Amino acid sequence: MPNGDLFRTIRHGKTEVVTDTIxxxxxxxxxxxxxxxxxxxxxxxxxxxxxxxxxxxxxxxDGQPVDLTRTMAYKGMMLSGLPNLAYTVGYTNASWTLKADLVSEFVCRLLNYMDANGFDTVVPEHPGPHVDERPLWSSPRLCAAVA
Known part of the structure; x- marks a missing residue:
């Protein structure tokens, strides 16, 4: 923010945070x-x-569609029942690249382990009904208007 203009408007009560849909x-x-x-x-x-x-x-x-809503995320980087698939999604409340880097390092270690031990497939399995399931991520919607 050049010259801290936003912070000045907040301090003087000229800024309002509104949660709604435009x-x-x-x-x-x-x-x-x-x-x-x-x-x-x-x-x-x-x-x-x-x-x-x-x-x-x-x-x-194997030609059968997978309902992704029925899968469970393993370490926020692999999905149960999907072989040899890893994805990277950063943190939504911290440094995006920190999480991406952690996932990349983990996948490299996993690939090295698989190679060293003769494995060619990795598939996370759903641990069963006793697990407390939560959404992978959520974020509020905000709109800030400066008058």
């Missing part, structure tokens, strides 16, 4: 789904991450 932009700001209209000189959208796993591609194993 219906449309108007000549003077934004109209929100709630019906409220926010006048704004600047609009900074901070909607978080809207990710679609594997870009929405159909994933299959």
């Amino acid at each position: 219906e449309r932009f108007t000549a003077t700001g934004v109209a929100l789904r709630s019906g409220r209209e926010l006048p704004a000189d600047i609009i900074v959208t901070a909607t978080g991450l809207n990710l679609q796993l594997f870009g929405g591609a159909t994933v299959s194993v």
